[in-house]
Amino acid sequence: MRNSRLVLIILLVYAFISRIGAEDVLEDDPVGRLKVYVYDLPSKYNEDFVQKDPRCLTHMFAAEIYMHQFLLTSPVRTLNPEEADWFYTPVYTTCDLTTGGHPMIYRSPRIMRSAISLISSNWPYWNRTEGADHFFLVPHDFGACFHYEEETAIERGILPLLQRATLVQTFGQRNHVCMMEGSIIIPPYAPPQRLQSHLVPPNTPRSIFVYYRGIFYDIGNDPQGGYYARGVRASLWENFKNNLLFDISYEHPRTYYEDLQRAVFCLCPLGWAPWSPRLVEALIFGCIPVIIADDIVLPFADVIPWEEIGVFVAEKDVLKLDTILTALPPAELMSKKQKLLANPSMKRAMIFSEPSQLGDAFHQILNGLARKLPHDKTIYLNSSQKLLNWTTGPVEDQLPAWW
Amino acid sequence: MKLSVLQQNGNTRRSNSFRGNGPFDSVVDGFKSPAALFWLVLHGLCCLISLVMGFRFSRLIIFLLFSTNNNTSPSVTNHIFTTTRPLLTSTPTNVAAEGLTSQTPPSTSTTQNPHTALNRTTPISTGSRVVVGRHGILIRPWPHPDPVEVMKAHRIMERVQREQRIQYGIKNPRPLIVITPTYVRTFQTLHLTGLMHSLMLAPYDLTWIVVEAGGITNETASLLAKTGLRTIHIGFDQRMPIAWEDRHRLEARMRLRALGVVREQKLDGIVVFADDSNMHSMELFDEIHSVKWIGAVSVGILAHSGNPDESSTQKQDDENSPLPVQGPACNSSGNLVGWHTFNSLPYAEKSAIYIGDSATVLPRKLEWAGFVLNSRLVWKEAEGLPDWVKDVDTLERDGGDLESPLSLLKDASVVEPLGSCGRKVLLWWLRVEARADSKFPPGWIIDSPLEITVPAKRTPWPDATPEFLSVEKVGGTQEHIEKHPTKTSRVSRSKHGRHKKKRESKIVDKQVSRRRSEEK
Numbered sequence: 001m002r003n004s005r006l007v008l009i010i011l012l013v014y015a016f017i018s019r020i021g022a023e024d025v026l027e028d029d030p031v032g033r034l035k036v037y038v039y040d041l042p043s044k045y046n047e048d049f050v051q052k053d054p055r056c057l058t059h060m061f062a063a064e065i066y067m068h069q070f071l072l073t074s075p076v077r078t079l080n081p082e083e084a085d086w087f088y089t090p091v092y093t094t095c096d097l098t099t100g101g102h103p104m105i106y107r108s109p110r111i112m113r114s115a116i117s118l119i120s121s122n123w124p125y126w127n128r129t130e131g132a133d134h135f136f137l138v139p140h141d142f143g144a145c146f147h148y149e150e151e152t153a154i155e156r157g158i159l160p161l162l163q164r165a166t167l168v169q170t171f172g173q174r175n176h177v178c179m180m181e182g183s184i185i186i187p188p189y190a191p192p193q194r195l196q197s198h199l200v201p202p203n204t205p206r207s208i209f210v211y212y213r214g215i216f217y218d219i220g221n222d223p224q225g226g227y228y229a230r231g232v233r234a235s236l237w238e239n240f241k242n243n244l245l246f247d248i249s250y251e252h253p254r255t256y257y258e259d260l261q262r263a264v265f266c267l268c269p270l271g272w273a274p275w276s277p278r279l280v281e282a283l284i285f286g287c288i289p290v291i292i293a294d295d296i297v298l299p300f301a302d303v304i305p306w307e308e309i310g311v312f313v314a315e316k317d318v319l320k321l322d323t324i325l326t327a328l329p330p331a332e333l334m335s336k337k338q339k340l341l342a343n344p345s346m347k348r349a350m351i352f353s354e355p356s357q358l359g360d361a362f363h364q365i366l367n368g369l370a371r372k373l374p375h376d377k378t379i380y381l382n383s384s385q386k387l388l389n390w391t392t393g394p395v396e397d398q399l400p401a402w403w
Numbered sequence: 404m405k406l407s408v409l410q411q412n413g414n415t416r417r418s419n420s421f422r423g424n425g426p427f428d429s430v431v432d433g434f435k436s437p438a439a440l441f442w443l444v445l446h447g448l449c450c451l452i453s454l455v456m457g458f459r460f461s462r463l464i465i466f467l468l469f470s471t472n473n474n475t476s477p478s479v480t481n482h483i484f485t486t487t488r489p490l491l492t493s494t495p496t497n498v499a500a501e502g503l504t505s506q507t508p509p510s511t512s513t514t515q516n517p518h519t520a521l522n523r524t525t526p527i528s529t530g531s532r533v534v535v536g537r538h539g540i541l542i543r544p545w546p547h548p549d550p551v552e553v554m555k556a557h558r559i560m561e562r563v564q565r566e567q568r569i570q571y572g573i574k575n576p577r578p579l580i581v582i583t584p585t586y587v588r589t590f591q592t593l594h595l596t597g598l599m600h601s602l603m604l605a606p607y608d609l610t611w612i613v614v615e616a617g618g619i620t621n622e623t624a625s626l627l628a629k630t631g632l633r634t635i636h637i638g639f640d641q642r643m644p645i646a647w648e649d650r651h652r653l654e655a656r657m658r659l660r661a662l663g664v665v666r667e668q669k670l671d672g673i674v675v676f677a678d679d680s681n682m683h684s685m686e687l688f689d690e691i692h693s694v695k696w697i698g699a700v701s702v703g704i705l706a707h708s709g710n711p712d713e714s715s716t717q718k719q720d721d722e723n724s725p726l727p728v729q730g731p732a733c734n735s736s737g738n739l740v741g742w743h744t745f746n747s748l749p750y751a752e753k754s755a756i757y758i759g760d761s762a763t764v765l766p767r768k769l770e771w772a773g774f775v776l777n778s779r780l781v782w783k784e785a786e787g788l789p790d791w792v793k794d795v796d797t798l799e800r801d802g803g804d805l806e807s808p809l810s811l812l813k814d815a816s817v818v819e820p821l822g823s824c825g826r827k828v829l830l831w832w833l834r835v836e837a838r839a840d841s842k843f844p845p846g847w848i849i850d851s852p853l854e855i856t857v858p859a860k861r862t863p864w865p866d867a868t869p870e871f872l873s874v875e876k877v878g879g880t881q882e883h884i885e886k887h888p889t890k891t892s893r894v895s896r897s898k899h900g901r902h903k904k905k906r907e908s909k910i911v912d913k914q915v916s917r918r919r920s921e922e923k
Contacts, residue, residue, distance in 0.1 A: 150535050173533070203571035205564040209556045224537075231538040239546040245556050264563050294533045319543045326555040330562050337563065341570075 025303045026345040027359050030366035031075045034373055037084035038071050039119050041091065044403050045111065049095035060188040060277050061094040061103065063170070063361075064137040066352050068092075070362045086166075086369055087125055087134040091115040094140045106396060108146045109159055112136075114401035116161050130388050131165040132379035135369060138162075139188065141273040143169035145178040148272060153178055160392045164379075166372065168365055170275050172297030179297065184368040186361060187299040187350045188277045195284050195351070198257035202286075209245040210325065211263035211287065212236070213256060218272075232269050232292055235318045243322060260285040265311070265325060269293065269318075280350045283309075286341050288333070290325070292318055300349060300364050302371075309340045568606065573692045578608035578672035580665060580778055584657040585623060585679045586616040586643040589837040592626065592847055594679040599630050602677070605688040609633065610672070612664055614657040616643040625846060635664060645757050645839050651767055654678075655806070658771060662781045662795050674776040676808075680834055681772050687829035690821050691775045696789060697808065698819040701730030702773040703831040704745055706763050728828055729766070730773055731820035739820050744768045759838030766832055769807040773830075775821070776808065791817055 046068060050056050056065060068090040071077055078084050093108035120126040126134065138144045144162050145153035154177050158167070163180075171178055172185035179185075216237035218228040225234050240246040248267070253259060260266060266282035267290050274293035282289035289310040291298070298306045306312075313324055340346070345359050353360040381387065391398065581602060585591060602609055611634045615623050618638040627634045639657050644650055658676060665674065673691050677683060681702075691698060704727045732741040747754070747765050755762040779785040781795045791814045809815050822829050844850075 154535065176533075201571075203567055205567060207560060207564070209560060226537045226540050230533075231540040234540040235542065238540060238542045242546065243548045245548065245553060264560060316541070319541045319546075322548065322552050322556075326552040326559065328559075330559055333559060334562065334566055337566065 025367070026349050026364065028363075028367045028370075029358060030363055030370050033370040034076055034085045034366065035078040035083055036071055036074075036076050036086045036088050036366075036369075037078055037081040037125075038068075038088050038090060039123065041089065041115060041118065045091045045115050045118075046095075049092045053095070053097045055097060055101055056092065056095040058191055059101065060170075060190070061139045062189040063139045063186060063352060064090075064092050064094065066189065066354070067137050067168075067362065067365070070352075070356050074356075074362075074366075076366060081123065081125060084125075085133065085373055085375070087119075089115055089119055089134060089136055091136070093138065093146070102148075103140060105140060105146055105148055107402075108140065109393070109397040110399055110401050112144075112146075112159060113161060113397060127383075128381065129164070129375075129379045130381060130386075131162065133375055135166040135168055135184075136162060138167055138169045139186070140169075141171065142178040143167060143171040143183070150272070156394060159397070161388055161390065163388065166369070168368075170299070171273055172299075172301075173274055173293075174295040174297060176295075182372065184365060185297050185299050185301065186365060187280045188275060189352055190277050190280045190284075190350075192351050192353050195257065195281070200258050200261050204262060206262055206264050206287070208247045208259065208263040210240075210247065210265045210267060210290070210321075211259060212246070212248040212267035212269075213251065213253065213259075214271075214278075215250050228272065229270050230315060232315050232318050233271070236267070236269060236292075236321070239319050240322065245322065257281070257285060260287055263287045265290050267292065270296070270315075283340065283350050284347055286337075288336055288340065290321075292321075300368070303364065303367075304346055304349060305339075309336050309346070311336075572606075573689055575692075576607050577692055578610065578670075579605065579688065579691075580670050580672045580674045581609060581611045581677045582614070582658055582661040582674060583611065583677050583679050584614045584616065584639075584654040584661075587620050587622045588643075588839070589841045589843045590835060591622070591679070595623070595626050597682065598677055598679050599626070599632075601683045601685070602632060603630055604685060607688060608672070610635065610670060612637065612661040614639050614661050616641060616653060616657065622846065637661065637664060647755055647758060647760075647764060650758065655771065659795065665778050666781045666783060666795060669782060670778055672778050674778050674781075676771040676774060678770075678772050678832075680836075681830055681832055683830045686827070687822075690827070690829060694775050694777060694819055694821060696777050696780060696792075696819070697812065697817065698775045698821045699731045699739075699742075699825070700773055700775070700822045700830065701728050701743070701825045701828045702770055703728055703828040704766050705831055705833040706745075706765060729769055729832075730822075730828075731818065731825040733820055733824040737820075737824050739816060739818055742769060743825070757839070758836050759841070764834040764836075766834070767806055769809065770832055771807055772832060774808040774818075776811075780811070789817070 046065075050065060056062060068088075071088055071090075081087070091111060093111050094103040094105075096104045096107050096111070098104055116126065116131070136144070138146075140146065141148045142150065142153035144158045144167050145156050146159065147153040147156055157177050158180060167180060167183045168186055169179070169183055170186055170188050172183070173179055214233070216233045217225050222228040225231065228234070236248060240248060247259075247263070260281055264287060266278060266285075266287040268276055268278040268282060270276070270293035274296040279289050279291070279298070290313060291306075291310050292313045292315060294315050298304070298310075311325070311328065313321060317324060348357065348359045349361060349364050351360055352362060356362050583595075583598065585595060602611060609632050611627075611630070611632050613623065613627060613634060614637045616639050618640065619636055624636060627636055637660065639653075639660060641653060643653060662674070664670075673694060675688075675691065687700065690700065706727070727745055728743055729745055730743050731739050732743050734740045745766050745768060753762050755764045779788065780792050782788075791812055793811055793813060795811070809818070812818070
């Protein structure tokens with residue numbers, strides 16, 4: 001009798017503790033829950049790119065560089081590959097930039113293949129599982145499909161060699177070729193110092209209803225319109241350029257961050273890809289993000305309750321955006337604002353902070369990897385099994401790396 | 404296809420007719436002609452429709468008839484009626500607008516589109532309902548804001564701002580009691596309007612006690628009526644004297660009178676001494692909420708001379724010295740150790756004596772405006788009243804030096820320095836006044852025609868007829884202003900004429916020269 005009562009009490013206590021919300025999962029400490037081995041690749045795969053063009057360090061794909069730097073000094077790093085749960089390959093595929101600052105994406109698959117062939121020949125761990133306990137950072141537009149144009153990316157599909165690995169990427173869309181089931185979606189990189197240096201006093205009244213700065217038509221690549229952003233950004237412009245409640249424009253103001261802190265809603269429509277740094281900015285500066293991208297998968301969606309802090313609008317409803325936003329019940333809006341502002345852990349989870357703090361984006365990635373442990377026994381292949389085909393894929397990818 | 408059929412029919416008919424008219428042939432002929440007629444009519448109809456629609460209708464029919472995909476037909480037929488060409492290229496699953504108009508920039512001819520649509524109907528099967536490809540840009544027929552929604556949006560913003568104030572603003576806002584001495588003069592409207600607006604902006608409960616020298620007047624009363632604030636308008640029997648010294652002294656007595664009202668009515672809150680000519684920042688009203696009994700803020704002194712020559716020499720002297728600030732002085736640990744006061748020595752000989760003097764107007768050593776009090780200090784009996792405060796009644800009776808509220812205290816060290824220990828200047832002192840005898844229209848309304856009219860510089864107007872030369876009313880000057888631009892436009896047009904047509908140049912020259920002579 002007493003035992004059963006004790007068990008009941010223990011169960012109640014456990015239930016009580018486990019009812020703690022997802023926000024506490026954001027505070028999880030990955031140290032001790034996983035071990036990561038960092039392959040020592042020659043610098044031509046990583047640092048040389050950065051030295052050639054330091055713009056890599058500040059553009060929105062810079063997460064791959066900072067993740068490498070973080071892991072090198074993190075307590076989760078292990079120098080003994082035998083005890084590692086995850087293996088990390090530090091290859092900067094989006095750091096090979098043109099003079100204009102865009103990644104030369106046609107070279108990225110070759111760089112990746114070269115890196116994988118290197119690790120598979122120098123270490124036995126790749127062949128042991130064909131990459132199932134390896135993770136890669138692919139922060140480009142469509143992740144490991146390695147192309148900026150969606151149709152081409154879909155045709156290419158995810159690089160065949162990465163089919164078994166875990167991909168940490170910014171692109172996320174349900175039922176899309178370029179997102180695998182177990183991928184970890186991360187926010188794009190935003191320089192933390194720049195964000196912190198533009199804070200205004202929090203009692204500055206929010207007097208802009210809807211705020212957006214960016215392009216609406218991509219004249220260079222889509223002069224006809226209707227292709228870029230699936231016509232959503234153009235529709236926003238055409239419908240709301242005369243609406244005083246909507247402060248939208250293609251200009252580039254110097255007070256962009258300050259303006260975000262004076263806005264109630266910040267629009268985050270899709271562009272060439274559904275994700276955008278605007279989401280991170282909206283979260284940091286406390287305006288409610290209005291996400292217009294069908295079927296998008298947002299960063300760390302398993303721990304951040306995006307529906308509670310953001311407003312989702314279907315692409316076909318864009319022309320009714322003013323009706324939708326003004327029809328939101330104020331009580332619901334206030335609760336969204338509260339959750340946004342009162343919970344600093346969500347803001348911290350979006351930032352790749354320097355130096356790294358508990359709860360920042362690096363730790364969320366590690367938490368995500370830790371949650372996938374322990375590995376299923378079936379990922380370990382015997383020497384005869386070969387599941388990956390090294391010869392499939394476009395011919396240009398098969399060319400050897402040029403260095 | 405139809406064309407070929409029609410041609411065949413036409414040929415057979417022609418061939419029949421050439422063969423000659425046998426009885427059988429005529430029957431066959433007659434039998435065939437309704438069919439031929441039918442096809443002719445149908446062809447004509449299709450041509451007409453193509454003319455109207457602007458593309459080859461027949462190809463569309465083929466596409467419809469031979470399209471295999473079930474989903475295309477309803478959506479495409481819909482599209483026909485909405486004449487949305489590019490939507491034909493976007494594919495089967497639900498996409499963009501059905502039944503909504505969409506606007507596209509000029510596109511290529513639609514003859515290509517059904518073919519490309521056929522190509523694209525093998526959809527890029529991602530399995531998701533989001534389709535890659537060209538979509539229409541959705542524009543609603545009336546892309547302008549709806550007023551009801553605009554009001555809703557403003558209410559949402561107000562709500563957001565209220566929440567912000569609750570969260571980041573002052574936690575327990577206290578009511579304010581603002582004491583202003585004033586009197587009717589030229590610059591009164593200027594000063595009082597500024598102060599009025601500042602007080603109306605402050606998001607706190609406000610009681611404004613306005614003490615007017617010379618008794619209550621309609622001028623001041625009408626100004627105060629516009630505020631919407633709770634005002635107590637008191638008249639003070641004495642008239643405002645002309646000398647600055649006397650004015651300062653009278654103002655102090657007026658302020659004490661107002662404190663007496665606070666005492667009588669037991670008004671609760673923070674007493675702010677706002678002179679009507681001062682400029683207050685909104686942060687002042689937030690900062691003073693932290694006062695316990697009596698606090699002091701830093702006042703920026705803008706001592707300005709009315710004389711332009713003097714100010715230039717002064718600037719050379721004052722180049723190195725910053726703007727004088729009156730207020731509390733703190734040591735490094737944030738305790739009050741003394742006061743910054745105004746150094747009036749440089750201005751010793753040059754200070755103004757009478758109101759409206761062109762010399763510099765000097766402030767007192769410490770202005771009343773730089774102090775704020777807890778109203779309980781002046782109450783007759785209040786709990787927790789500290790022992791270092793003197794009773795207001797005794798002050799009036801003794802008639803002592805009322806230069807600053809410090810005379811209310813037995814011990815000046817209890818004053819709390821506000822505004823990060825006096826480092827923030829939260830208000831500015833400036834005394835700009837016109838001469839005591841300057842006139843201004845009562846209520847600043849020009850009711851009757853102006854008595855004084857000053858002729859314009861160039862009179863008479865060239866070209867003007869004599870009736871416009873006498874300026875009687877203000878309206879008259881307005882008419883002149885309207886006349887002037889038309890005259891200039893006439894001149895410019897003739898100049899253009901000169902450039903354009905050389906043949907007529909001589910005549911035009913004559914005209915221009917004639918006008919010039921008139922001008923002279």
